[in-house]
Amino acid sequence: MKKTLLSFLFFLMATLINAQVTLGSGTAQGGYMPVDVNFGYNYSQQIFTKTEINTTAAGNITGLKFFLPSTADISKSVDWVVYVGHTTKTSFSSVTDWVPVASLTQVFSGTVSAAGGEVTVNFSSPFAYNNTDNLIIAIDENTADFTATSNKFYTYTGPSNSGLAYRSDTTNPDPASPPSGTRGTVKSVTGLLGLSPAAPLCPVVSAPAANATSVSVLPTITWAGSNSATSYKLSVGTTPGGTDVMNMVDLGNVTTYTFTNALNFSTQYYYTVTALNAVGTSSGCAERSFTTVSLGCPSVSLPASAVLGTSVKPTFTWSSITGVQGYRLNIGTSAGANNVLSNFDLGNVLTYTLTAAQQLNPSTQYFYTIIAYTASTSSTGCTERNFTTGATLPPANDDCSGAVALTVNPGLTCTATTPGNTLGATFSMAATPCSGNPGDDVWYSFTATGSSHLITISNVVSTGVSSDTDMYFQVLGGSCGTMTSLLCSDDNINMVNGLTAGQTYYVRVYTYSSNANTNASFNICVSTPPPPPANDDCANAVTVTVNADMNCGSVTAGNTSGGTNSNVPLGTCTGGTPDDDVWYKFVATGTKHTIWFKNVASVGTSSSTSLYAQVFSGACGTLTSTTCITSNSTYTVLSNLTAGETYYVRAYNSNANSGASLYANTFDLCIGTLPPPPANDECSGAATLTVNPDMACGSVTSGTTLGATNSSVPVGTCSGTPDDDVWYAFTATGTAHTIWLKNVVSAGSSSSTSLYAQVFTGGCGALVNKTCITSNSSYTALTGLTAGETYYVRVYNSSANTSTTVYANTFSVCIGTLPPPPANDDCANAVSLTVSGTGICTNPVNGSTYSATQSTGTTPTCAASGINDDVWYSFTATAATHLVTVNYTDNATATQVYSGACGSFTAVACTDGAFGNSNVLLQSLTVGQVYYVRVYSSSSTATIASSFSICITTPVAPANDTCDTAIAIPCGGTVEGNNALAANETLPASTCGSTTTTASYKGVWYTVKAHAAGPITISACGAEFDSYLRVYSGSCAALSCVNNTSGIGYADGGCPGANLNDASTLTFNATAGTTYYVLLTGYTAARFGKYTISVTQDCSTMGTSEVKKENNLKAYPNPFADVLNISDISKVKSVSVVDLAGRVVKTIDNPSSALQLGDLKQGMYLVTLNMKDGSKQIIKAIKK
Helix, strand or coil, X not given: CHHHHHHHHHHHXXXXXXXXXXXXXXXXXXXXXXXXXXXXXEEEEEEECHHHHCECCCEEEEEEEXXXXXXXXXXXXXXXXXXXXXXXXXCCCCCCCCCCHHHCEEEEEEECCEECCEEEEEEEEEEEECCCCEEEEEEEECCCCCCCHHHCCCEEECCCCCEEXXXXXXXXXXXXXXXXXXXXXXXXXXXXXXXCEXXXXXXXXXXXXXXXXXXXXXXEEEEECCCCCCEEEEEEECCCCCCCCEXXXXXXXXXXXXXXXXXXXXXXXXXXXXXXXXXXXXXXCCCEXXXXXXXXXXXXXXXXXXXXXXXXXXXXXXXXXXXXXXXXXXXXXXXXXXXXXXXXXXXXXXXXXXXXXXXXXXXXXXEEEEEEECCCCECCCCCCEEEEECCCCCCCCCCHXXXXXXXXXXXXXXXXXXXXXXXXXXXXXXXXXXXXXXXXXXXXXXXXXXXXXXXXXXXXXXXXCECCCCXXXXXXXXXXXXXXXXXXXXXXXXXXXXXXXXXXXEEEEEECCCCCCECEEEEEEEECXXXXXXXXXXXXXXXXXXXXXXXXXXXXXXXXXXXXXXXXXXXXXXXXXXXXXXXXXXXXXXXXXXXXXXXXXXXXXXXXXXXXXXXXXXXXXXXXXXXEECCCCCCEEECCCCCCCEEEEEEEECCCCCCCCCCCEEEEEEEECCCCCCCCCCHHHCEECCECCCCCCCCCEEEECCXXXXXXXXXXXXXXXXCCCEEEEEECCCCCEEEEEEEEEECCCCCCCXXXXXXXXXXXXXXXXXXEECCCCCCEEECCCXXXXXXXXXXXXXXXXXXXXXXXXXXXXXXXXCCCCCCCCCHHHXXXXXXXXXXXXXXXXXXXXXXXXXCXXXXXXXXXXXXXXCEXXXXXXXXXXXXXXXXXXXXXXXXXXXXXXXCEEEEEEEEECECCECCEEECCCXXXXXXXXXXXXXXXXXXXXXXXXXXEECCCXXXXXXXXXXXXXXXXXXXXXXXXXXXXXXXXXXXXXXXXXXXXXXXXXXXXXXXXXXXXXXXXXXXXXXXXXXXXXXXXXEEEEHHHCCECCEECCECCCCCCCCCEEEEEEECCCCEEEEEEEECXXXXXCEEEEEEECCCCCCCHHHECCCCCCCEECCCECCEEEECCXXXXXXXXXXXXXXXXXXXXXXXXXXXXXXXXXXXXXXXXXXXXXXXXXEEEEEEC
């Protein structure tokens, strides 16, 4: 008896010590309770209802526990005063509805700390909770600092507005009169120490709703957690209070449960959720009910409703319905009928293809319904759909048993192919393990002749209702019904490996698309990769002849096709896969040779000419890599060789071969020998250069640095590496000469035209550097020479050669003589220019600044640094406006115009030239006054001079200055003009190339009528300035850039050749009968001058108003060889010859009766006779 009493006392003490009611659960960190560590000061109140507390009886609360992460830092929120009290409140009615602190009991004041994820507040004296009222907990936190959000306490969602909090970084609230706070539902997970929990209350169920209908047969039941509950139990039955489905099944501590076994359809179920803990189980929990959904109809996707051309063995596809046992299919030949299939059980699948025994009739409409069923019910009212079979019956090879035998080609070339078509074919078996949708698969077979074969699908053409040519094929081994997949291929060409010669294999082919209406015809081929070549391995390397020079007179043909991996490591070579390497060898005849793979061509199934090579020393089995070759654009140098030793070369395509891609190359291998050093390799052997009496370079000396060696003469103040220098000498005939290295071409293994030169005085062995030359774009002037003295020139490529890389050049050396200064080198000897009274340049004068010297006097207002070579002209003004036209042919000029007299000039205007001219427009001139023109190269470089022509014209404002005054250009015609006095354009709203003010200067307008649909070319290539060309359609009031509708309608340049003037040309697609507007402008304000515009189009369909009705002129013979005769040339003003592409290929002004047309190519031409009365006659003529 004493032992029993003692045990009970120990149990009671343990219960009192460990008694605790925990309110809420979880690890969410939200809200502001009990304090917000993110703020310096806090005051909060939380209401916990009697129902939430759910204790067994009234009792003493000895403390509180709050929970937070074990790593949380609340060291800046630890000064707490805690109050508790009773309240009848269940929520705070407003943000000021604080419970007065006077009605609360202070139970703690001091510093708290976190330990093990908990903050425990032990009361200074217990608080007697009456278990009748609700409980309020208030906390006043007074630490003037804060920490991070990650340190917040754990919280949960409680009843609405059951919390009220104030927090601030600056104001410490007084609990006796707290400021307005913030209400919320989020409360802290809180432990009430000293109270013992009661059995949990019944959980509040939220789903399914009470008496819910159409509930899933796999429903989810959801409820709110009950305080202190450790688990929940569920009972389910088909009658009130019934448990025939589930009888108090323990679900664990969860708040949701989803059925894993489907319930019955259209059935009412009754269920109860109860909570339990160590004390007991909730009692009196309400029973709820729901009714499950009726069994629905599956959603059918194939065959599509009312689709035509369906296979006679169609595939049916539908969506899944949860909880069903399977599906049934009904097919009939009329609506509602099932005379073909009646309630045919498909099983629990989602797709079904009719078997051969179930094959339907072609060109027949069928009606079908798919229903779902369970053990007790079936879906009703399902939609009936229909389809019509196609007229095509399945092909003979629709199934494996009818596979068509394929011929195996002995090589890679598909000489023998077999046609096929998936039209009408039906599903044979699932795609697994392959991909795609084999609803139209057809079958083939072949007998292997080796271990690998290449399968190729080609000439694919869509034959189905829906267009698609994406094919797929599968190769299988075994026999029909017991097959093993060997290859799945979405590529139309692929290699199947691991075959056994003599064994039969199967190939099934189908369109990849899931669309049942896609089919395709094709050709199928089985080919055989070539066997390895004889030199597939090092031991059988082919011997290559070593050429005595670099001309490759002897080459060895090779082929990597069929080559296999020799498994010789790449070593220091990087990149590339030598899985098709072939081998060669050569015996060195010297210390250096060249190697070059020429005429490389792709011969694999995938195109590539990326042929790599590797050179080895040693012997097979003990090879040492010496050289890696990854480019064959030129030769590669092999250095440090030993004469008489054998070297090995392997060649391979760098790409890795795969089933779908075989890479291989044919080539010619050349081993060459570098030439010996040239005769002028040293200064003592310098070649003599001829000194030209002018700068025309009539006599040049050819040279090469290939094979040259380093003369060991220091470069001094010059640069570059002269390890391939060659030497020349010339005797000066005057004090100044020019030197120019022309026609520089790379001749080394690496491309470079960086050819340098150095000029010396003195003699070999005592040379003194005079001039360094690093650019060959122009000549270099040599001044301060002594007539009769010999000067030495050494030439070398600036780059340093290596053991595998040679930089070398061929070139021509020209020594020239600068001309004497021109006669008009100074103002006093200015050349007088004749002024043209029109805008046409009738008296152009050619000029040059070569050897010109700088004049003194008034400094130009543009490009003033270039006056080191100025020349002078003068003219007498005959009008207030003149145009000085200066067209240069090489280097840019600048043009300065002065008034006054030599020595006392006033600058009038200046143009720094570009794009072929430095024209100056002069206005407000004084008639009869003499003006001076100073022309000079705009570059400050002393050796740069300019050649040009100059003339003075009297321009007039063009009549076609606006769109409304546009001039028509006849079909195939050419016009010319000058835009110097044209006004700047305000461009149309329709964007046509450059916008706003760019390229809108001094515009002139033309129209072009399209006489036929097709291309029209507008060419302003005759413009002598930087022009911009635009073409519009529409009207002047509403222009639209043709770029917006039918082609390219603008151009900035584009003329063929050097195009110094950056002149413009364009071609667009025209609509017959449409008039187009052509606008030509200068790109900038300084770009103007003479221009020509020509139009090329098909003029063969010109209107009758443009062609004279009396076509009495005859052309003979027709066809003609070289001469075409016109019967009466007296009425003809000019002749235009147009080819069938609409291009004007020849124009003859003032023709004779015998038209010389021998330079035309063979074909038909339109010969347009432009009559003197303005009419035209077009004759079709054929050139033999």
